[in-house]
Amino acid sequence: MANVRVEGIKKSFKKETVLSDISFEVKDKEFFVIFGPAGAGKTTLLNIIAGIYVPDEGHVYLNNKCIDHVEPEDRNVAMVFEDYALYPHLTVFDNIASPLRSPRYKQPEEVVKREVTRVAEILKIDWLLDRNPSELSNGQRQRVGLGRALIRSPEVFLMDEPITHLDAKLRHQMRAELKDMQRNLDTTTIYVTHDYLEALSLADRIAVINKGKIEQIGTPEEIYYKPANEFVASAFGEPEINIFNAEVVKENTELKLSIFGRKKIEIPKNIQKLVAEKEISIVRVGIRPKDIKYGFIQKNENCIIGKVYSFEPLGAKAILTVQVHNQLVQLLVPSDSEIQLNQEIFIEIDMEKTIFFDSVGNNLLASYSNVERKGVAWQN
C-alpha cells in the first residue's frame, strides 16, 4: 500500500550527469516500468528510490512522506538486483530467509521456514534450497534473488531487470508469472528493463528515459501509438519504425506529402490543419513495419515502386527490406511470401497509422487517433 513520488532528481558521478531533473509519481498498486537503453540511468534511479544512492538534488516521497534521509534498511522496500547480489556463503534457503532474519523484519524461525518453502515453490526452486549460489545456473540465481524480495511484503518492489539473464523460453514464462504475481501481491512495483516487449506487456504505465531525461510517461498504448518523439517511437518495436523526411506540397486546397521525391500522398485532415497552422515545410513520417502493405501490381496511385533489397525470415514472420529511391524501408510480412531479391515491388503506406514528427523529432500531434486499443497482443 504505497505510492512513490520522485521530484526533480539530479545525480552525477564525477562530473558526469547520470540523471537530470527526473520527476514522476507511481500510484498505489501500480506496475510502473522504467524503460530505457543501456546507460540511460535506470538503475541509478532505482538505487535512489531504494536509498542506496543519495541524489544530488531532488526528493523521494513514500506515501507522501519525504524519505530522503531514511536509511535503506528502514525504507521497507524490496529490491531484485540485475546481477543477483546473492550471499555466496549462504545456502539458497538462507539467502531467501535473510530478510526475515534481519533485525529489522525479524520473524520467528517457523514462520521463516514456512515462508521460504512457499516462495521457493512459486519460483520452482524448492529442490535447490540446500545448494550454494555457486552451484546454480544463472536463471536459478535470478529466481533466488526474486525469492529474497518476494518473501516479505514491502511497501514497494523494485526490480532491476529481474528476468534479463534467463533464457528466452523461461523469460517468456516468468514474464507471465510476474504479471500474475503482481496482481496477487497487490503491491506497488517499479520495474526497470531495456526490453520493450517486457515493458509493454507488464506495465500499467511506462516511463521512457534516455540519457538521464524522461522522454515520455504513459500507458503502453500511449507509448506505442502516440510516442512523444522519434526516440520513443524507435525504441518500441522490432524491426524499428521507418522514419522518412517528407515535403509538404500544396495541391489545390489540399496539403499533400511528397515522400521519396516523387509521389504526392494524401494525409489526414487534422494533420493538414496542423501543418498549415505551424507553416511546416518538412515533416518526418514514421510508419511501423507492420503497417506497410506490399503487392506486385500497382493497385492505386498511392502505391510506391521499389526493389527488394533483402528478405529475412524469422519464423512465422519475415523482415522485408525494400529499396525505394535510395532509402530502405522495412516491412513485416508473412515468411511464406514468395519474394525474390531485386524484384520490383509496390508498397503502400497506411496514412491512417502514420506518426508525424516535426523536423527535430517531436510528435506533431500527440493524438492521431483516439481509439482505445486495449487487449492488443504486443507483437512487433
Added chain:
Amino acid sequence: MKSNKVVSLLKDLGLLLYAMFALFPLVWLVIISFKHDREMFNTTFIFSPTLDNYRVLFSSGEFIGYFVDNLIVSVGAIILSIVVGVPAAYALARFDFKGKESIAFTFLSFRFAPEILVVLPIFLIYQKIGLYDTYFGLIWIFQVVSLPLMIWILRGYFEDISVEMEHAARLDGYSWWQVFIKMIIPLIKPGLVASSLLSFIFVWNNFTFSLLLAGQKVTTTTVAMLKYVSSDTVHYGQMAAAVLISSLPIIILALAIQKHLVRGLSMGAVKG
C-alpha cells in the same frame, strides 16, 4: 607402459631427493638438539641422545618468559593490524577518494627499506618518548611490518565482493555494521586467516627490531638465542632446542587453521 613406470619412478626419486635436501636442515636441528655439547663435533648420526639441552632451557624458567614476551608482542601486533588493516583495506577497495592509490602505495612502501636502515632513527625516537624496551613499543613497530601485507591481501578480497551484495543486505533490513559482520567478514575470512598467519610468522621471527628496540625487560625468543653464545663456547645443543620450541607455535597454528585457507568462496554469487 613400461617406460611410463620408469619415468614415474624416476620422478618420485627426484622428489624424494629434493625433499631430503630441503628438510635436512630441520632434521639436523632436531638431531643436535638431542646431542650433548661434548659430542657436538665428533659425531654425526650415531650418538647417545640426551634431554639435557631441554632441561637447561626450562630449568630457570627464563626461556618461558622470553616465549611469553614473544607471544604478547606478536599477538598484540596482529590484533592491532587487524583492527587497523581491515577498515583500511575496505576503504581502499570501496570508496573513491583523492590520493587513494598513493595511500595504498605508501602502506606498501613500509616494507621497502631494510629494517636495519630505519632502526637507528626509530631507536632514537623510542629512547626520547619512552617506548624503548616496552611491549607497546615492539607491538607498534611490528604492526608496521604486518599491516601492509594485511591491507594489500584484504583489499583484493573486498574488491571481489560485489557492492550490490552489500546493497541487497541493506535492503534486507541489516544496518551497515550488521552487513559488515554478517555478510562481509565471512567472505574475507580466508584472506584474513592467510594474511594474519603470514604476518604472524614475520613478526614472530623478527630479529632486528627485537634486538635493537628491546632486550632487557622485554626479550623475544629470537633475541634470547644469542644468550647461548657465551664468551668461551657456543651451546649449539641448547640453541637448537630453543629454536625448535620457538617454532612450535607457528607449526601448530598453521596446522590448526589450514582448513580456513580456502579461496573462491565469493565466486558464483554474482553474474558470471
